[in-house]
Amino acid sequence: MSLRTAIAPLAHAVGHAAGLSLARAKEFPVARIITFHAVGVPSCSTEAFTAQLEYLQRHFRVVPLAELVQALRDGRTDIAHWIALTFDDGTRNNGLVAAPILKRLGLPATFFICPGLVGRGVWLWNHEARERLRSLPAAEFAALADSFGRTGEDLEAVIKWMKTLPFHSRSHIERVICDATPNFRPSDAQRAEFDLMDLTELKALDSALITLGAHSTNHPILANCSADELKAEVADCRVLLEKELGRPVEYFCYPNGDFNPQVSTLARVNYTAAVTTQPGFVKPGADLHQLPRLNCCDSLPHFAWRLHRPTA
16 A cells, blocks of 8 residues: 555545635536445445535535536536536435435435346346455465466456456356356345346336436446447437336436447437546536546545545
């Protein structure tokens, strides 16, 4: 661990306590889109999540993503300190934990959903592969990684490599991992973190507060998809969601933040706007289909720091 990494929590704490992080954030006349994933889990506890929302509500203007996008389309420049909240993947905890807190605070948000996974009782592929690999004894994991040609690599390096594979190749590796972990049974904690909302739960979300967006049909790495796969994952995703949910779907979120010109073109044709995982601020004139976002954090001091230092 570097010295900078070691002292960062102290800098975050001091910056927040002294009001320096807020003052610095207010110096930037920009809007911000916040990314959340699972809520009520170790990486984003209910307490940390609530504290971050209350902080945003006190010091910024929290608006629906649609309002921010419309302002950008209209060429408005008065978007300083606007905040839009987004949630990726459609995990069940977003409905059970996040939605009630959003409702209590009266804060709008957008949940990005993968319709091909809804109701199938499955996780996102990267979550399942990671947890299955994590369940293996060290020697068995090393042997499996070696069989993939990833000798000496750790778990995250193997997952990162899988993200580079074409869809059919990655699916093959997933099956190999499944076969290597026949006794894997998700714990209650894992299910609480990775289970997805079903159709009934999605329909029950308050449409006055929660906007539903598209996150691809099956959450592949879109830059690795063929033209036919892209149509199914990007264009058809909207059709599926609108048919199943009976709600308009105008916004897209690139899985893993990955896109290329072909993916971006499809997003422009099929959606009003799209968000990325690129860290940064939203400024007037921003590209509506490559909107940057800021990640949530495991503590309020770190989050307050990130509002003025997107990559910190």
